Every structure is written in C-alpha cells, then in structure tokens.
Amino acid sequence: MHLLSASCVCALLITAALLHRVSGSEIVGLYGETLEIPCNNGAIKADDVLLTKWKYDGGDLLVKNKDQNVSITATDEYKGRVSLAANSSLLLSAAKLTDQRTFTCMMVSSSDIKEYPVSVEINKMPSSLEISDKAEELEIGKRTKLGTCVAQDANPAAEITWLKNNERLVADEKGISIQASVQVDPVTGLSTTSSVLEYSAKKEDTNAKFTCISQHKGLTSSPVSFNITYSTENIVLQVIAQEPLVEGDNVTLKCEADGNPAPTSFMFHLKGEVMKVENSDTYTITNVSRDNSGEYKCSLIDDPTMEATKEVSVKYLDINLSPSGTIVKKAGETLDLTLQIDASEDSKVSWTKDNVKLDKEPKFTKVIFSESGRYECEVTMGLLSRKASFELVVEGAPVISKLIKQRGEDGKHKVLICEAEGSPKPAVSWSINGTSLDESPFVNGKITHKITVVPTANLTVSCTVSNEFGTDSKAINVPSLVCPCIKPGKSQLNNLNQ
Incomplete structure (x- = not known):
C-alpha cells in the first residue's frame, strides 16, 4: 500500500475540521445483479480528488489514492464483491438483501473533505x-x-x-x-x-x-x-314426434334438467303408469292410438316434486260413407246418403262428381239419368285427409229429350239430331236410311245420335230408342230440298228453308 507523504497527512489532519457530510441519496438495486452505487455525481472534479474511500457501518471497503491502484480493505462478506468504477462509483456484485444499508463515499481534495451517504434498497420479483x-x-x-x-x-x-x-x-x-x-x-x-x-x-x-x-x-x-x-332448478318435458301425430306413429318423451351434473335417470308418468328410466332421458311410446292422448309427466328420481308436464294429442280422422261402392237405382227412386265423421278436431268436407268439384253435398230425392257418375268426398282436418266414394248408376227406359233438324252447311242436305237418356245404353234407330255422322259417347245415361239425309219430298222421320227397360219414339217433319215446277207459295218457301 502506498502511503500519503507526511506533508499530505499533516494537511489532512489540519483540514479534518473541514469535513462535512452531504445529504444522503437512495438507490434501488435488483437482487442478484451488480449494483452501481454513485459517489459524488460530479460534485468534485476527478482531477481534484486526492483520495476516494468507500465504507459502511461495518468498516471500510476500499480506498484509492490519486494516481494509485484501488486497495480493497474489506475482510467480511464484501471481500471479493466490491470494486471501483472509473467514475468512483462502488460496484457491488451479486446484490442480496443484507446489502440493504447505507454505503458512504468519502472524497478528499486539496481544499475539502466530503462524505456522500447512499441508502440502498434491494428489490426482487417473485420467482x-x-x-x-x-x-x-x-x-x-x-x-x-x-x-x-x-x-x-x-x-x-x-x-x-x-x-x-x-x-x-x-x-x-x-x-x-x-x-x-x-x-x-x-x-x-x-x-x-x-x-x-x-x-x-x-x-x-x-x-x-x-x-x-x-x-x-x-x-x-x-x-x-x-x-x-348446482342442483336442478328447472325441468322440461319435450314431446318428439312428427306433425301431426296420428294413430300408428311413435312418440318420444324427452326429459331435460338444468342441474350440473345433469340428472341421467328419470321417472316417466304415463297416464297412471310410472316407468323408471335409468341412464337415459327419453322414453318412447310406439304405435300410439287416440287412447294415448292426455297429460304426461317426468320427474327426478331423487326429488319427485321436481316435475314437468306436457299434453300429448294424437290426431285421428275416421269417416264412413254409406252406401258405397257401385249403387244402381231406377230413375225416379230416392238415394239416401250418410257420411259419418269421427275426428279429434273440426273438419271440412268437399265433394266431386267425375273429378269436377261440386258446390255442395249431393242430394238424391228422385234420381235422374244425368246424376249417374262417380262421386267422391274428401274430409280434411289440418294436414290429415280421408276420402270415400261411390259410383251411381241410374237405370230405366230411355226417353228422347230432343229431336231436331238442321240445314247442312252446303244447303244440300239436312242433319237430324236425336238426343236420349236412359240406361243401359239405348239403341238408336231411324225410320229412314241416312248417312250416320256421329254418335256421342254414352256418359251419365245420355247419348246423342246424328244422321244426314237429302229429302227429295216432304218426309216424316221417326227416331226410336230402346233398351231392356223399354222404348221411346218421336217423329219430325222434314221438307223436300227439291224445287217443284210451279212457283212455290210463301209457306212452301218457309218449309224449304227449314
């Protein structure tokens, strides 16, 4: 160690009375890191410093004379941990909580001695x-x-x-x-x-x-x-089925509860019968009938008071039309129709005859030939519908309803038209020979027959219709289309134009 000269020491002793302590400062260091403790913060110029010493309340740590190396004087826990920075700061390695104390830097100049105390706090984040x-x-x-x-x-x-x-x-x-x-x-x-x-x-x-x-x-x-x-607070019963639910379908009852853990077993109350279902929340009723309609319940096994209810309605629609099938009646007879409807809700009825919609239900007080045909009723209830039908055949002796004559388009012939009603289909015959133009289809007991004639003289022509029940005949006058040698009178001209 280099010692100060006697004159310097003497000077220091003389100026010791000049020593004063500067108000302290505080710094915070991090645990385990190297801590730099500042000395004078430039209050004394480095060239003016004759001696720098660091100490704490437990003793000196190091000293440095001007133009000489640093001398470590620490002998305790700080030995090997302290050093001096170029700016006279104390470098303290591996900071720990026992370093939370005051370190003092003493600086000696030719004119003054000052001490700079620094309070150290060590912080550490949780590991x-x-x-x-x-x-x-x-x-x-x-x-x-x-x-x-x-x-x-x-x-x-x-x-x-x-x-x-x-x-x-x-x-x-x-x-x-x-x-x-x-x-x-x-x-x-x-x-x-x-x-x-x-x-x-x-x-x-x-x-x-x-x-x-x-x-x-x-x-x-x-x-x-x-x-x-948490315990179950709400329970809901669901009905799972196609809409509408009709007889013959299956319906599944599903019980849902909001507890956690959610219940997995339930009691299903099936109109007087109680079914215990474990490890499942559903119960299925197969092939339901109208008797299955009513109120259903499900409840918790361990708390029967926690329950839910649901109405199940099985829709049904039955109809019975009497009579049905093929019905044969004589013309003039009465036909009584009965349509019975058994439905779970209000229904609507519509009728058709030969696929043509009727405005109202048919009534047959005295059946006539034109009422022959296929009748169908359709009963609807929501999405459900049922149909029934019958075929009405009205039989009887034929009746000629119309016998007329028409002038041909070329004016050289006459068209005779005979319309008749009857069933079975009547045979049509004429009292003269002619060219057959047309015979209409036999529909609902009605037939129309046409012939073409070229009368050369005034004629009386008869149309006769017949079937197994009888015969009917009518006659019509047909004037000649040939002009006589004498000038015709007014009445004769009218006949020719007919």
Missing part, C-alpha cells in the same frame, strides 16, 4: 406466481376454498390480488374471503406470500377464468376454471 391447492369443483351458494396463490421469493413481499375474468375480487366476508400470509426465508431474507381465496360460486361462473397478480409489473398466474355444480 413464480401460481395457483395451487385448486378445488375440484365449486358448488353454487357454498363458500369453498378455490385455491392458493403463491408468490415465491420476493422483496418486498408480494401483494396479491385475485381476478375473475380480469375483474378484481374484493373480500366481503360473505361470498368472498381472501386471507394472505407471508413467510421469510431465514437464509435469503426473501418473502413468500400466500393468498387463499374462498369463493361462493354462481351459475354464471361456469367457464369463468380466475387469475392472481402481484404488484410487480406484468406478473400474472395462469388462468384456472372450475366445474360449477
């Missing part, structure tokens, strides 16, 4: 922040220990805050209780904070994310969620 001792599940309305948030090895001790979906939880000693405790490591002096959260869950907490944070910036635990259990 980890995590939630442990997590509950397996939370029950609604029951305050349960949710978990423990642990902030390991910090200084100062961590202050833990609990969050639910990033919203702060505040203890109210009712639904929320938060208890914190701190343990200090006797070797390192670092603090471990434990915060226990007791929480009374609500149904909406399902899938909620719980986290904890400390005052150290950016330090957050991993989120945790919990299974929320």
Whole structure:
C-alpha cells in the first residue's frame, strides 16, 4: 500500500475540521445483479480528488489514492464483491438483501473533505406466481376454498390480488374471503406470500377464468376454471314426434334438467303408469292410438316434486260413407246418403262428381239419368285427409229429350239430331236410311245420335230408342230440298228453308 507523504497527512489532519457530510441519496438495486452505487455525481472534479474511500457501518471497503491502484480493505462478506468504477462509483456484485444499508463515499481534495451517504434498497420479483391447492369443483351458494396463490421469493413481499375474468375480487366476508400470509426465508431474507381465496360460486361462473397478480409489473398466474355444480332448478318435458301425430306413429318423451351434473335417470308418468328410466332421458311410446292422448309427466328420481308436464294429442280422422261402392237405382227412386265423421278436431268436407268439384253435398230425392257418375268426398282436418266414394248408376227406359233438324252447311242436305237418356245404353234407330255422322259417347245415361239425309219430298222421320227397360219414339217433319215446277207459295218457301 502506498502511503500519503507526511506533508499530505499533516494537511489532512489540519483540514479534518473541514469535513462535512452531504445529504444522503437512495438507490434501488435488483437482487442478484451488480449494483452501481454513485459517489459524488460530479460534485468534485476527478482531477481534484486526492483520495476516494468507500465504507459502511461495518468498516471500510476500499480506498484509492490519486494516481494509485484501488486497495480493497474489506475482510467480511464484501471481500471479493466490491470494486471501483472509473467514475468512483462502488460496484457491488451479486446484490442480496443484507446489502440493504447505507454505503458512504468519502472524497478528499486539496481544499475539502466530503462524505456522500447512499441508502440502498434491494428489490426482487417473485420467482413464480401460481395457483395451487385448486378445488375440484365449486358448488353454487357454498363458500369453498378455490385455491392458493403463491408468490415465491420476493422483496418486498408480494401483494396479491385475485381476478375473475380480469375483474378484481374484493373480500366481503360473505361470498368472498381472501386471507394472505407471508413467510421469510431465514437464509435469503426473501418473502413468500400466500393468498387463499374462498369463493361462493354462481351459475354464471361456469367457464369463468380466475387469475392472481402481484404488484410487480406484468406478473400474472395462469388462468384456472372450475366445474360449477348446482342442483336442478328447472325441468322440461319435450314431446318428439312428427306433425301431426296420428294413430300408428311413435312418440318420444324427452326429459331435460338444468342441474350440473345433469340428472341421467328419470321417472316417466304415463297416464297412471310410472316407468323408471335409468341412464337415459327419453322414453318412447310406439304405435300410439287416440287412447294415448292426455297429460304426461317426468320427474327426478331423487326429488319427485321436481316435475314437468306436457299434453300429448294424437290426431285421428275416421269417416264412413254409406252406401258405397257401385249403387244402381231406377230413375225416379230416392238415394239416401250418410257420411259419418269421427275426428279429434273440426273438419271440412268437399265433394266431386267425375273429378269436377261440386258446390255442395249431393242430394238424391228422385234420381235422374244425368246424376249417374262417380262421386267422391274428401274430409280434411289440418294436414290429415280421408276420402270415400261411390259410383251411381241410374237405370230405366230411355226417353228422347230432343229431336231436331238442321240445314247442312252446303244447303244440300239436312242433319237430324236425336238426343236420349236412359240406361243401359239405348239403341238408336231411324225410320229412314241416312248417312250416320256421329254418335256421342254414352256418359251419365245420355247419348246423342246424328244422321244426314237429302229429302227429295216432304218426309216424316221417326227416331226410336230402346233398351231392356223399354222404348221411346218421336217423329219430325222434314221438307223436300227439291224445287217443284210451279212457283212455290210463301209457306212452301218457309218449309224449304227449314
């Protein structure tokens, strides 16, 4: 070690009375890092400094004379950990909590001696922040220990805050209780904070994310969620079937409850009969009939008062048309129709004759040939419909309803038309020979027959119709189309034009 000259020492002794202490400063260092403790912050120019010394209340640490190397004087825990920076700052490696004290820098110049005390604080973020001792599940309305948030090895001790979906939880000693405790490591002096959260869950907490944070910036635990259990509060009975539900269909009853865990077994009340169904929430009734209509229930096995009801309505539509099939009546007879409808709801009836819609239900007080045909009724009830039909055949002796003559388009012949009604189909004959033009189809007891004649003299022509029940005949006068030698009178001209 180089010693100051006697004159310098003497000077120092003389100026010792000039020593004064500058007001202290404070710095914060990080645990385990190298800490730089500043000296005079430039208050004394480096060229004016004759001696620099660092010390603390436990003794000297190092000293440096001008133009000489640094001399480490520490013999305790600081030996090997201290050094001097070029700007006279004290470099302290591997900072720890025992370094939280005041370090003093003394500077000697030719005119002054000053001391610069620096108070040191060592901070350390928790080495980890995590939630442990997590509950397996939370029950609604029951305050349960949710978990423990642990902030390991910090200084100062961590202050833990609990969050639910990033919203702060505040203890109210009712639904929320938060208890914190701190343990200090006797070797390192670092603090471990434990915060226990007791929480009374609500149904909406399902899938909620719980986290904890400390005052150290950016330090957050991993989120945790919990299974929320609660008793059944609502139960619903569903009827699963096609619409409309008609006889012969299947219907499934499905019972749904909102508890967690949800019930898996139910009691189904089937119109006086009770069925216990385990590990399923459905019961199926096959091939239903109208007798299956009514009120159905389902309930919890362990709580029969928790029940749900539903009405099941099996739609049905039965019709009976009497008489049916093929009905043969004589012309003039009466036909009584009866349509019986047995339906679960109001129905509508419509009629057709030979696929042509009728305005109203047919009535047959005295049947006539034109009423022959196929009649069909359709009864509808919502989406359900039923049909029934009958074929009416009116029989009887034929009757000529019309016998007329018409002048041909070329004016050289006459067209005779004979219309008749009767059944079975009547045969048509004429009293003269002519050219047959047309015979209409026999529909609903009606037939039309046409012939063409070229009368050379005035004629009386008869049309005769007959079938197994009788005969009818009518005659018509047909004037000649040939002009006589004498000039015809007015009446004769009228006959020729007919």
